[in-house]
Amino acid sequence: MDREAIITASTQHNIIPGRVYKYGTAGFRMSADLLDGVTFRVGLLAALRSRKLNGQAIGVMITASHNPAVDNGVKIVDPLGDMLEQEWEAYATNLVNAPSHGELVEYFIKLADTLKIDLASPGKVIVGRDTRPSGITLVTALADSLAATNTTFVDYKILTTPQLHYLTRCVNTAGTPGAYGEVSEAGYYSKLLEAFYRALRGRKVSGGLTVDCANGVGGPKLNELLKRHDAQKTGLQVKVINDDVLRPEILNLDCGADFVKTRQRAPPNPKPAPGERWCSLDGDADRLIYYWVDPDTGFFMLDGDRIATLAASFIADLSRSAGLEHQLRIGVIQTAYANGASTKYIEQHLQLPVVCTPTGVKHLHHAACSFDIGVYFEANGHGTVLFSPTAVQTFKTKEPQSPAQKDALDILSALADLINQTVGDAISDMLMVEVILAHKAWTMKDWALTYKDLPNRLVRVEVGNKDLFQTTDAERKLSHPVGCQDEIDKEVKKYTAARSFARASGTENACRVYAEAATRSEADELANKVAVIVLCLSLLAATSTLAVPSLLKQTRLSPVVRQGSKLLVDGKQWKSVGPNVYWLGLDENVTPPAGEPYDPSTKSSYPTKERVTEVMAVVNALGGTMIRTHTLGVSTGNPLSIWPKQGVVNEEAFNIIDWAVYQAGLYGVRLLVPLVDNYDYYHGGKYNFLRWAGFDLTQARDSNNPQIQQFYTNATIVSAFKDYIKTLLTHRNQYNNLTYAEDPTIFAYETGNELLGPVWGDMNCPADWVRDIAKYVKGLAPNKLFFDGTYGINKTHLSIEEVDVFSDHFYPTNNAKLQAGIKAVEGAGRVYFAGEYDWVGQSGGDSLESFFSDSREQSRSRRRHFLELIWEEWPGL
Numbered sequence: 001m002d003r004e005a006i007i008t009a010s011t012q013h014n015i016i017p018g019r020v021y022k023y024g025t026a027g028f029r030m031s032a033d034l035l036d037g038v039t040f041r042v043g044l045l046a047a048l049r050s051r052k053l054n055g056q057a058i059g060v061m062i063t064a065s066h067n068p069a070v071d072n073g074v075k076i077v078d079p080l081g082d083m084l085e086q087e088w089e090a091y092a093t094n095l096v097n098a099p100s101h102g103e104l105v106e107y108f109i110k111l112a113d114t115l116k117i118d119l120a121s122p123g124k125v126i127v128g129r130d131t132r133p134s135g136i137t138l139v140t141a142l143a144d145s146l147a148a149t150n151t152t153f154v155d156y157k158i159l160t161t162p163q164l165h166y167l168t169r170c171v172n173t174a175g176t177p178g179a180y181g182e183v184s185e186a187g188y189y190s191k192l193l194e195a196f197y198r199a200l201r202g203r204k205v206s207g208g209l210t211v212d213c214a215n216g217v218g219g220p221k222l223n224e225l226l227k228r229h230d231a232q233k234t235g236l237q238v239k240v241i242n243d244d245v246l247r248p249e250i251l252n253l254d255c256g257a258d259f260v261k262t263r264q265r266a267p268p269n270p271k272p273a274p275g276e277r278w279c280s281l282d283g284d285a286d287r288l289i290y291y292w293v294d295p296d297t298g299f300f301m302l303d304g305d306r307i308a309t310l311a312a313s314f315i316a317d318l319s320r321s322a323g324l325e326h327q328l329r330i331g332v333i334q335t336a337y338a339n340g341a342s343t344k345y346i347e348q349h350l351q352l353p354v355v356c357t358p359t360g361v362k363h364l365h366h367a368a369c370s371f372d373i374g375v376y377f378e379a380n381g382h383g384t385v386l387f388s389p390t391a392v393q394t395f396k397t398k399e400p401q402s403p404a405q406k407d408a409l410d411i412l413s414a415l416a417d418l419i420n421q422t423v424g425d426a427i428s429d430m431l432m433v434e435v436i437l438a439h440k441a442w443t444m445k446d447w448a449l450t451y452k453d454l455p456n457r458l459v460r461v462e463v464g465n466k467d468l469f470q471t472t473d474a475e476r477k478l479s480h481p482v483g484c485q486d487e488i489d490k491e492v493k494k495y496t497a498a499r500s501f502a503r504a505s506g507t508e509n510a511c512r513v514y515a516e517a518a519t520r521s522e523a524d525e526l527a528n529k530v531a532v533i534v535l536c537l538s539l540l541a542a543t544s545t546l547a548v549p550s551l552l553k554q555t556r557l558s559p560v561v562r563q564g565s566k567l568l569v570d571g572k573q574w575k576s577v578g579p580n581v582y583w584l585g586l587d588e589n590v591t592p593p594a595g596e597p598y599d600p601s602t603k604s605s606y607p608t609k610e611r612v613t614e615v616m617a618v619v620n621a622l623g624g625t626m627i628r629t630h631t632l633g634v635s636t637g638n639p640l641s642i643w644p645k646q647g648v649v650n651e652e653a654f655n656i657i658d659w660a661v662y663q664a665g666l667y668g669v670r671l672l673v674p675l676v677d678n679y680d681y682y683h684g685g686k687y688n689f690l691r692w693a694g695f696d697l698t699q700a701r702d703s704n705n706p707q708i709q710q711f712y713t714n715a716t717i718v719s720a721f722k723d724y725i726k727t728l729l730t731h732r733n734q735y736n737n738l739t740y741a742e743d744p745t746i747f748a749y750e751t752g753n754e755l756l757g758p759v760w761g762d763m764n765c766p767a768d769w770v771r772d773i774a775k776y777v778k779g780l781a782p783n784k785l786f787f788d789g790t791y792g793i794n795k796t797h798l799s800i801e802e803v804d805v806f807s808d809h810f811y812p813t814n815n816a817k818l819q820a821g822i823k824a825v826e827g828a829g830r831v832y833f834a835g836e837y838d839w840v841g842q843s844g845g846d847s848l849e850s851f852f853s854d855s856r857e858q859s860r861s862r863r864r865h866f867l868e869l870i871w872e873e874w875p876g877l
């Protein structure tokens with residue numbers, strides 16, 4: 001294969017630099033003017049795919065379905081007419097995103113190499129497009145890449161999406177026992193009509209059918225079919241409307257299946273008269289929605305769920321009549337968007353199994369293959385019925401025991417030909433519905449009365465980054481952002497027979513919220529409430545675009561290690577920059593709503609998850625790497641603390657602490673956690689331990705009392721403090737299942753905050769105690785760093801091996817003290833850390849500017865030494 005030819009051709013079809021393209025549920029779909037280079041590259045992938053599959057023809061469809069006329073899309077169809085294999089979606093994404101033409105060809109060749117594809121072997125691609133004018137130039141882009149790769153290319157011009165799928169299968173099965181049909185558009189019509197006549201078995205369709213074609217490709221194609229259709233024979237009188245494809249701008253405009261489904265009303269012009277049977281196709285004719293206007297109750301829609309239940313009930317009846325009910329397994333496949341009433345009807349009334357899959361027909365199609373007859377439809381009207389080869393064979397070979405059995409077998413056999421086996425096909429599905437209504441002699445009302453839909457609402461929520469929203473359980477639950485599903489569940493519980501879920505759209509940068517409930521007003525209210533929850537969580541995340549990659553990766557952070565006076569992460573120097581956010585575990589700034597945990601005497605409450613997440617997002621966005629946070633470690637003596645009393649563990653206190661640690665990890669923000677406070681504040685500190693041991697001391701009265709040294713020297717108190725440390729470090733986080741000792745997000749524990757003796761500034765925190773606590777912490781958490789939290793650099797501590805970092809605080813800023821501290825600490829081969837400083841200049845001192853430049857100068861000139869400033873307190877967030 002000629003690299004140069006591919007590069008030369010590629011230079012004519014550029015992608016938009018910096019834009020990230022993703023092969024999604026519907027291939028690549030976006031504004032048509034962004035797609036030229038994308039389509040060229042899709043051609044390269046199709047050329048590879050065909051060769052990988054021994055030269056079988058690969059289909060490429062150029063359509064943006066129900067999207068506005070200005071959009072277009074390109075997707076790949078596998079040889080038997082199914083969607084592109086999932087693994088190849090990733091190759092498509094990689095290929096399309098190659099930054100330069102050279103790298104594109106490199107990736108192309110590398111992929112061929114990895115997948116053992118012989119580039120010299122023959123390849124074949126067939127293409128179809130909908131009526132969008134932009135399709136013409138996109139086909140040229142595709143043709144160019146196929147020419148450059150010596151791939152045979154057949155342009156079938158304007159087709160519905162299901163026709164392209166049909167043709168792809170026909171081309172690849174021609175002349176084999178599995179031949180699907182004649183390889184031509186005409187072959188498609190004759191296959192459908194012949195099967196339609198057979199399936200009716202002499203019954204007549206009653207009444208006319210108006211078909212709204214969304215001013216898309218379905219219009220001319222349906223007209224082609226009708227030209228060949230013998231209406232005398234079937235009784236089907238079709239009136240085609242909205243089939244103007246000469247004015248591209250009106251494609252999908254106020255008409256079509258998507259309009260009817262999402263607006264839950266008929267197209268405004270023309271309008272159905274009461275009692276008329278109508279249906280709408282979408283822009284590429286792969287979705288179908290029926291509806292009619294009841295003279296008494298007004299508009300009534302029969303969507304994908306209704307088509308599925310109609311088909312399933314009819315086929316299950318036929319299978320019973322044919323004596324096959326124990327031989328063939330019939331199942332129905334839905335997505336989370338299926339109305340709960342339809343699921344109940346299928347399971348309880350039709351007694352058929354229901355499988356729920358993620359959104360996107362490839363998932364439904366796949367699940368349907370596990371049944372002998374798999375009925376799958378998305379609520380939006382996209383779906384089909386798949387018959388396994390065994391089922392088809394059985395219809396043909398089973399000896400009928402009665403005329404009724406023969407009738408049933410013949411109809412089943414005809415349905416297997418009528419219903420497009422490659423993909424959801426609005427025209428084929430429409431003929432199927434007409435057959436079933438004719439056999440059942442049902443009106444639209446009869447069909448509508450089979451069950452009563454639960455009122456439901458679908459809301460689209462614009463979000464900054466939809467990828468933050470990740471799901472489990474076939475998209476019925478959100479796994480991320482963590483906590484979001486809990487909030488949704490809380491709301492759902494407030495309504496009758498309610499259900500709601502949110503998920504990221506696979507086709508737009510938005511989330512979709514679905515809610516259903518016993519009444520319309522409840523469904524609407526619930527959908528709106530859940531939409532607000534989604535919006536809030538997305539806004540929190542949107543405060544930081546930088547937060548996104550770490551959120552998505554969700555990998556454990558690498559540990560921070562010390563090498564002499566440097567801190568390293570993954571072998572590279574790591575800089576510790578960030579704020580003190582003391583209140584993450586317990587706050588004193590907010591009075592919570594009545595009923596929430598609150599200690600009025602200290603004004604303490606737990607912060608909300610949203611506030612905690614917001615801090616992480618903001619720190620990440622501002623380039624911070626860590627947070628120093630007292631209340632994730634200092635939490636004693638308050639009814640809301642980890643230890644309200646000595647040895648008494650309050651598990652509730654861990655809820656928000658777990659959350660903070662977990663969120664910090666997701667946002668790539670590491671935590672430095674002091675274990676005790678020098679003072680007597682709301683969150684607790686050394687005075688609690690002194691009081692528990694019988695020393696009746698308070699900070700206000702006794703800060704100069706020599707007895708406060710008992711905190712460091714009294715064996716009972718030291719032992720109690722160690723017990724407390726053990727409670728903390730062995731606690732297992734409910735969100736990530738790691739103990740705090742194991743979790744590398746907490747990169748270091750610090751003995752405490754500003755630890756002193758009875759004289760202010762005395763640094764009288766005994767070295768023996770620091771060593772003892774450091775050893776104890778490292779025994780429990782060997783991979784963490786340990787900080788000496790003595791207030792000031794006590795030179796007698798520098799020989800304590802277990803201490804990695806020595807810290808000081810600056811009130812006021814003092815350059816001489818800073819430099820002396822750095823000198824002493826680096827002289828001992830350890831890391832120096834300025835843990836707090838007066839950043840508003842309230843206490844005088846050296847200018848902040850000089851303080852900063854001194855610190856930077858130090859770290860530049862003496863590269864072995866580590867110094868980073870930590871931003872001051874952030875109470876406001």
Ligand SMILES: CC(=O)N[C@H]1[C@@H](OP(=O)(O)O)O[C@H](CO)[C@@H](O)[C@@H]1O
Pocket residue numbers: 025026065337359360361378380382504505506507508512
């Ligand atoms: C609620 C809904 O209708 N979602 C649609 C829509 O997907 P989203 O992932 O929701 O954007 O487009 C898909 C492709 O056409 C279709 O398969 C799916 O059913």
